Amino acid sequence: MNKDIKKSIDSIQVPFQKLDAAIEEGLRASQKQVMPKRKKVMMLLLSSAATFGLIIGSGFISPTMASVLAKVPILESIFTSVGDKGLQVAINDENATSLNETITSNGVSLTIQDVLYDGSRLAFSFVQDKAEEIYPLNIEVNGEVINFSEKMTGEYLQNGQYSGLIQVHPTKPLPNEFDLTVAIHQIGKTEGDWHFETHVIKTNNNSINLTTGQTAELDGISYKVKKFESTTSAVSLHILYEGTVEEIFNEHQVLQLHLLDQEGTIIPMIDASGSGDDESMLYEYVFEPLSEEVTGLTISPFFMPLPKERKEIAATLEENHLPLTISQGEMGDIVVTKIEEENGRYALYFESTSSFPFGSNFEMNQLSVEDTDGNDLIAERGYPTSTGKNKYKLYYNKPKSSGNIILKTIELPYMKLNQEAQITVNVPR
Amino acid sequence: MEGWPLFYQNRFKKAQQGDQKAFLQLIECDKEKLYKMAYLYVKNENDALDIVQETITKAYVNMGTVKEERYFSTWLTKILINTALDVLRKNSKIILLKEEMTEKQSPIMGIEEKMDLLQAIEQLEEKYKTVIILRYYKDLPVQQIAEYLNCPEGTVKSNLHRAIQKLKQFYQGGQVNEQGY
Numbered sequence: 001m002n003k004d005i006k007k008s009i010d011s012i013q014v015p016f017q018k019l020d021a022a023i024e025e026g027l028r029a030s031q032k033q034v035m036p037k038r039k040k041v042m043m044l045l046l047s048s049a050a051t052f053g054l055i056i057g058s059g060f061i062s063p064t065m066a067s068v069l070a071k072v073p074i075l076e077s078i079f080t081s082v083g084d085k086g087l088q089v090a091i092n093d094e095n096a097t098s099l100n101e102t103i104t105s106n107g108v109s110l111t112i113q114d115v116l117y118d119g120s121r122l123a124f125s126f127v128q129d130k131a132e133e134i135y136p137l138n139i140e141v142n143g144e145v146i147n148f149s150e151k152m153t154g155e156y157l158q159n160g161q162y163s164g165l166i167q168v169h170p171t172k173p174l175p176n177e178f179d180l181t182v183a184i185h186q187i188g189k190t191e192g193d194w195h196f197e198t199h200v201i202k203t204n205n206n207s208i209n210l211t212t213g214q215t216a217e218l219d220g221i222s223y224k225v226k227k228f229e230s231t232t233s234a235v236s237l238h239i240l241y242e243g244t245v246e247e248i249f250n251e252h253q254v255l256q257l258h259l260l261d262q263e264g265t266i267i268p269m270i271d272a273s274g275s276g277d278d279e280s281m282l283y284e285y286v287f288e289p290l291s292e293e294v295t296g297l298t299i300s301p302f303f304m305p306l307p308k309e310r311k312e313i314a315a316t317l318e319e320n321h322l323p324l325t326i327s328q329g330e331m332g333d334i335v336v337t338k339i340e341e342e343n344g345r346y347a348l349y350f351e352s353t354s355s356f357p358f359g360s361n362f363e364m365n366q367l368s369v370e371d372t373d374g375n376d377l378i379a380e381r382g383y384p385t386s387t388g389k390n391k392y393k394l395y396y397n398k399p400k401s402s403g404n405i406i407l408k409t410i411e412l413p414y415m416k417l418n419q420e421a422q423i424t425v426n427v428p429r
Numbered sequence: 430m431e432g433w434p435l436f437y438q439n440r441f442k443k444a445q446q447g448d449q450k451a452f453l454q455l456i457e458c459d460k461e462k463l464y465k466m467a468y469l470y471v472k473n474e475n476d477a478l479d480i481v482q483e484t485i486t487k488a489y490v491n492m493g494t495v496k497e498e499r500y501f502s503t504w505l506t507k508i509l510i511n512t513a514l515d516v517l518r519k520n521s522k523i524i525l526l527k528e529e530m531t532e533k534q535s536p537i538m539g540i541e542e543k544m545d546l547l548q549a550i551e552q553l554e555e556k557y558k559t560v561i562i563l564r565y566y567k568d569l570p571v572q573q574i575a576e577y578l579n580c581p582e583g584t585v586k587s588n589l590h591r592a593i594q595k596l597k598q599f600y601q602g603g604q605v606n607e608q609g610y
Contacts, residue, residue, distance in 0.1 A: 005565040005596075008546040012465040015474060019464050022478040023456065026485025027449055138576070147494050183576075191572055245447045275493070 079114065079125060079165065084270055085288045086233035087165070090118040093203035099124075105192030110134070112196050115180065118203045118233040120286050121271070122148075122168040122180070131162040132188030139168060140181040147171040149273060169271050169286070176202045205231035210297065211425045218255075218301045218421035221247060225299065225423060226282070235259070235267065235287040237299065245276045253303040256364075258357060258417065259287050262296035265389055268360040290427060298424045300417045304364060311411035316404045317348075317369070329411035331356060334367065336407070345379055346398070351391040356415050360386040362394075364415070368408045371399035441498035452489055459502055463509050466562055470513035472551055480516055484509040506567055507577050510559055517555065549599035557592035560585055 079091040090096060096116040103110055113125040122139070131154065139146050148171060154164025177200070184194040210228040217223070218241075227238035237259065241248060248255045259267040267287045274283040290297075315326045317336065324336040332354030340347045348369065352358055358365065362384040369377045377396040384392035399405060443451035456463075460481070467480035487508050495504050550561060563574045571589070575582040 002565050004546055005550065005561060008550065009465050009469065009562070009566050011547060012468050014461050014464050015478070018474070018478055019460060019481065022482040023453070023460060023485050026482040027452070027489055029482070029486040030489040150496075185572060185576055191570070249446050 079123075084268065086118060086270065087116075087123055087167075089289060090116050090123070090203045090205075090233040093118075095201040095203045097198055097200055099196065099198050101196050103194045103196060105194050106190050108132075108187050108190045108192060108194075110184070110187060110194045112182075115198055115200055116203055117174060117178075117200050119173070119205050119207075119231060120169065120234050120236055122170065122174070122200070123165060124182075125163065125165050127157075128162045128164070128187070130160075131156070131164070132190075134166070134184055134187050137166070137168070138183040138185070140183075141170075141174055141178045143179070143181075146174070149271070151271070167271075169273065171273070174202075203233065205233055207231045208428060210427065211423075214423050214425075216299075216421055216423050218418065219303060223301065228299075228425070230290055230427065233289055234270065235290060235297075237285040237287065239283045239285070239299070239301070241276075241281045241283065241301075242279070243281060244279065245281060248274075248276070248281055253305050255283075255301060256304045257283070257285060257299065257301040258359075259285070260298045260300060260357065261290075261294045262298075264357060266357050266359050267294075267297070268386075292429075294427055295429065296424060296426050298422050300422045302415060302417055302421070304415055305413040312408055313411060314406050314408045317407050318404075324407070326407060326409055328352075328354075328365070328409055330414040331412035334365075334407075334409060342395075344398070345395050348394045348396060349387065349392070350384075350394070351388075354390065356417065358390055362386075362392050364412065366408075366410050367394070369394070369396040370406045370408060371401065372403040372406065373401075375399070377405065441501065445492045445495070447492075449489075452492070455498075455501065456485070456488075456505070459505055462566070463505065466506065466509055466566065467513050469551055469558060469562065470510075470517060470555070476516060480509065480513050483512050487512065503567065503569060503573070503577065506563070510562070514555060514559075546596070549596050552599060553592060553595060556588055557595060560588045561592050561596075564589055 079087050091114065093116070096114060098114055099112050101112050109129060111127040113127065115122070115124040134152070137150060139148060148168045150169070151167045152164055154162055157163050179197065180200045181197045182195070185191060187194065208230045210230055211225055212227060213225065215222055215224045221241055221243040223239050223241045225237070226240050227236055229236045241255070259269070261267060267290065269285060269287050271286040272283060274281050276282065313326055313328065315324060317324060319339050322336060322338065326334045328334060332352055334350055334352055336348060336350045338349040340349070367384065371377055377399055379395035379397055384394040387393050440451035440454050444455050463481050463484060464477055467477040468474070471477050471480065484505065488505055495501050550558060553561065559578070560574060563569045563577070564571070571582050571585050575585045578585065
């Protein structure tokens with residue numbers, strides 16, 4: 001009968017022309033949708049590292065953390081080692097909830113360690129017997145399902161277990177205090193029911209309002225600061241761009257934004273999301289919390305042109321012939337200065353000669369390390385980490401066969417920060 | 430780190446960014462099924478087309494909330510079913526004033542009046558119709574149906590069982606799988 005059901009439903013006659021017309025009309029109607037039904041534009045798209053898929057779901061083992069892990073409790077280590085500065089501050093807040101609950105379903109265990117909400121994101125740490133994908137996450141706040149984007153990071157512990165951190169960025173702010181329900185229905189290939197509940201209180205965050213209402217213009221698109229707030233765990237920046245989605249994202253260019261301190265150093269971006277309609281787009285950016293030394297901030301949006309063709313540049317890496325300079329066209333050179341062996345892997349130290357500030361993970365670049373057969377040698381899901389202004393470190397594995405190591409990059413389109421498009425504010429101390 | 434730029438690599442992500450062509454490509458495989466499912470609920474062409482149209486509007490506007498392409502088809506089905514149920518609710522308020530409603534509500538069939546299976550499915554109450562569509566037309570596992578309907582798996586299983594029993598009453602052809610799931 002099962003097949004009969006399918007067959008009988010399939011026997012329904014479809015008026016194809018009318019159906020296509022209805023679909024077109026449906027699309028046309030969507031263009032007329034106004035607030036609050038704003039079009040969501042790919043969450044995380046602007047997230048600094050996520051832009052090029054470098055960080056999503058990355059599990060990155062920090063060799064220095066291996067020794068630290070042996071000494072500190074698991075949950076603190078995971079927030080400290082894979083969390084950003086904001087989470088490291090928030091986890092020590094009295095309102096962070098320690099749950100420590102293990103749920104086993106169909107033989108697969110998941111331990112939820114700690115849960116916190118810092119006013120912009122929910123974060124919880126977990127431990128698995130091995131790293132397996134967790135999905136889908138269903139999150140309810142006071143009994144209502146919420147929309148969100150998520151980011152998972154983690155690392156293997158010395159005992160072979162995998163410890164991870166899930167960061168959830170709700171599309172709407174959550175209450176200061178709420179009942180949280182999280183339901184997971186699949187881990188790796190195992191379907192099951194992992195369900196936990198807890199009460200969450202927002203961590204204390206000493207909020208400072210930096211500015212609101214200031215306006216500037218980028219390439220003919222004016223923008224306004226709707227919210228700019230610094231807390232102990234994050235910096236929140238909401239900007240309303242007076243441009244359509246098509247003007248801001250198209251096949252020629254993509255809007256990006258840097259937040260710089262008074263020295264021109266980039267404040268690392270944690271998350272970005274945007275929504276828009278026919279007239280404007282609202283972007284919500286989250287950055288790492290500010291250090292005590294930061295006295296001024298500059299908001300600097302810019303367009304990143306998308307190149308029409310991909311021009312690859314390759315160079316052979318030889319330890320005895322450093323520094324190695326690789327040109328990236330108008331955007332300056334990559335200069336490899338040093339290679340060091342660390343715990344069976346290599347750390348590649350390099351810098352960019354460009355005056356354009358790249359982000360803390362060398363975003364917008366596509367540096368790869370390969371063996372002569374074209375195999376990717378970059379340590380599992382690794383990405384460059386900053387060691388100074390436009391200076392980075394990248395781990396790669398030893399090649400299986402002896403032979404040359406090839407660095408590859410691409411010619412980057414020209415980018416600059418336009419001072420006229422910037423808004424600068426003082427940070428009250 | 431392959432390719433440039435990553436987010437332009439497939440139609441799903443393009444559709445999320447508002448590319449209508451990519452969106453149309455994405456729903457190409459689903460559009461027939463969408464219409465047929467809508468038709469099962471409202472049993473007439475015009476309303477079924479309206480439901481598809483509204484589903485497309487809602488889906489296009491909310492594309493950004495779908496995390497991965499593999500969830501897209503089920504997500505779209507969920508929107509369609511909710512839209513269909515909304516239409517039925519609105520229509521029932523109007524139909525209630527009409528006399529033929531009582532007749533519609535109690536489809537008492539004589540055993541000799543064998544219906545074809547399609548009519549039998551159309552006659553099912555909405556909750557049974559929904560689980561039949563999700564399980565046998567969209568091939569979703571019980572657990573996923575429970576998740577999307579926000580009810581326990583047991584409820585899905587018992588509704589499937591009852592739905593099959595009802596179809597069995599209406600329809601005497603074909604072999605009935607007693608388990609139903």
